[in-house]
Amino acid sequence: MKSLLKIMLILFCFFASTFIVLKTSGLLSIEDIKAWLNAAGELNIHLVAFIVIGLLFLDLFIAVPTLTLILLAGFFLGPYAAGISAIIGMLLAGFTGYAISYKYGNRLFDKLIKDPIERANAIALFQKRGPVVILLCRATPILPEISACMAGMTKMPFMKFITYWMISTFPYACIAAYAGSISTVENPKPAIYAAIGLTGFFWVCWWVFSKQIGVK
Template sequence: MHPIIKVSLRLVALFIGLLLLTRLMGWFDLSDIKRWFELLQHQPVESLIALVIALLLADLLFSIPTVWVALFAGYFLGFQIGFGAVFLGLITAAFCAYEASRGMGLQLFSRLGLSAGEQAKVQDDFLSYGSLMLLLSRSAPMLPEITYCLAGAAKMPRLKFTLFFCLGHIPYALLTTYAGSRSNLEAPYPALAALLLLYAGLWGAAFVLKRKHKTVHSDLT
């Protein structure tokens, strides 16, 4: 098993444990999140912006439905402010995970059971292919958090991390907040259509890139 897959599976197990704890305790239920937005909608706009950022930060540990946070942001804040709040929350959360993992460095890989050789392979391979993981990280639950941690531990350059984060997450934030701004909470059809379009596009891109990688690899061999 490739070391990146091994470490990813162990991180998935950790995040699934946190997800189960969250669901067991009844924290961050979708109905609760909706109610918090409704309670703050008549407060200063900064209150809703702070809520969006706080929820996206909390998602690092508690597996919050971030797509719905973005949709609610678009609905309650409007497209432009909602987009700004969502993107600020996403990039703040990403850099918190990146910097924490970068600070731990190889110690994180050691705690996840990787040998010295496996750690070196993860670093080399992630520096080569991690940019694609960042671009497509929003295509599956827990993948963003895992990618941020791997990027930090592998010491991906901050500028490269920022660039590919923006390329992958700006379209996500634009699409979800715009859909939210055009939706009705009782009949969120634009939002649902946007979700289907978003995931279809990400999965389609992943398939094309995988086929392209196989073609290049076969040509080289």
């Protein structure tokens, strides 16, 4: 368990560092994203969709406020276009993270966990717990990228990974997109309730999952 947590902690530090850099530099703020979507909407609605997809894909490499972005996409695009754009963007990010880690992740594993038995135990543990981690990965901003990379590193079968990834992604994207679409500047409550509800739901599920692991 310690070896697996060690790998996940290193991935967390890597993704968190991108968030810190963006936050301190002032790049890619919520205000910037709003301005881009607003400007793109005046030109072409399809451009807004491409920006949403691109930013959600970019979330694999730098920290992007995923939930806020989908809510804004719902406001600018409507529930259907925003939901589809969000799903495409998150699927691309998950697939790319899995593919890169599947091909190159073993190098990181070998360096950090030199004992073959310990390495095999860490892989087996994620194979066992990984599906639940992927299902609940929306509990925190960085966990989705970590779970996709871990799935690739541990050579989780692709169909198994993508199935659980879609199960966690589709409802999340659709609910957030719909909430954003029915929100207005005068009445932002649907977006606020959706943000609180989605985050709270995944946090509670993650807490229960953590308790069960602790008991076992």
